[in-house]
Amino acid sequence: MMRRLSQQSIGSQRGVALITVLLIVAIIVVIAANMTGRLQLLMSRSINMQASQQGLWSAIAGEQLVFNVLEQDFKDDPQRVHLAQLWAREGMIFPLNDGALSGEVRDLHSCFNINALAKKSDDQSAQKRSLAQRQFEILLQTLEVEDYAAELLSYTVGDWVDGDKRISGNFGAEDSTYASKTVPYITANSPIGDVSELLAIEGMTPAIYRKIKPFVCALPATLNKININTVKDDNAQVLVALFENKLTLSDAKSVISGRDPEGFKSVSEFFSSPEIAAIGNLTDEVKSQFDVKSSDFSALLTFTIDVQSFTLNSIYHRDNKGKLHVVSRKIGNNE
Numbered sequence: 001m002m003r004r005l006s007q008q009s010i011g012s013q014r015g016v017a018l019i020t021v022l023l024i025v026a027i028i029v030v031i032a033a034n035m036t037g038r039l040q041l042l043m044s045r046s047i048n049m050q051a052s053q054q055g056l057w058s059a060i061a062g063e064q065l066v067f068n069v070l071e072q073d074f075k076d077d078p079q080r081v082h083l084a085q086l087w088a089r090e091g092m093i094f095p096l097n098d099g100a101l102s103g104e105v106r107d108l109h110s111c112f113n114i115n116a117l118a119k120k121s122d123d124q125s126a127q128k129r130s131l132a133q134r135q136f137e138i139l140l141q142t143l144e145v146e147d148y149a150a151e152l153l154s155y156t157v158g159d160w161v162d163g164d165k166r167i168s169g170n171f172g173a174e175d176s177t178y179a180s181k182t183v184p185y186i187t188a189n190s191p192i193g194d195v196s197e198l199l200a201i202e203g204m205t206p207a208i209y210r211k212i213k214p215f216v217c218a219l220p221a222t223l224n225k226i227n228i229n230t231v232k233d234d235n236a237q238v239l240v241a242l243f244e245n246k247l248t249l250s251d252a253k254s255v256i257s258g259r260d261p262e263g264f265k266s267v268s269e270f271f272s273s274p275e276i277a278a279i280g281n282l283t284d285e286v287k288s289q290f291d292v293k294s295s296d297f298s299a300l301l302t303f304t305i306d307v308q309s310f311t312l313n314s315i316y317h318r319d320n321k322g323k324l325h326v327v328s329r330k331i332g333n334n335e
């Protein structure tokens, strides 16, 4: 009797041991699967970080290449910048480190400098708008922005970039306008550093921003200096604005298409072209906005490897002594 009981006890203990072993095996399998998952995640992160680093350094190599090209163009012709020069070549792709590097260089003197709106009108007593404010309104209208929004923005952008806190005209906006918003903020009262800052300004909408973005730049100087040799057909609206609607869009495009591939040799040659001469007398303030040189450029550099890509936006500035500097870098495609 005792012997039978003992055999039954041993049998049930064996069953418990088997279940325990199976449980331990199951736990180990779960832990191992978890560890493998984490290891795969770590490996993916490591691969992504390596790709990102490779993208960054490859894009910086591209930045240096553009730097050298700008230096060579300046050496070949220090007096002029035009679209027949090396920097302006489009669609260049370089094989690099198993990937491909592409770049697009833009002359920042071929677009309207929004920081020019910081300059006040000489006739402040009458609260008259400055030349840049009037031109900005015309630029927006030419780009089919509604008249009211165009006028409003000529005041609010002006107030955002000018140094004082005085509301200009009936449409201006200073701290009090922005402080009453759901998420309050205050005006910059200084030049805009990146055109995307426009989105923070009263009256600007994402739709208007997308429309005007290809036509505007943000340079530290508070004046417009447009290189008439680098304004492209697509950007002819900038010329219409600078001449305050006295030049039609078709005439502006005609000036650009009739331009020598190496551009105008001088600003006076530009003023002598039939379409510009037909405008009549131009004030010194209007004339001073044009040049055949440029001192600021931006380069959009994209390094692509497999399905991954890395984009760097670099800004170059040539100082008064002719020395070129990289003044800013931004990661991303600036959209």
Ligand SMILES: [Ca+2]
Pocket: 158, 159, 160, 161, 162, 163, 164, 165, 166, 174, 187, 189
């Ligand atoms: Ca202000």
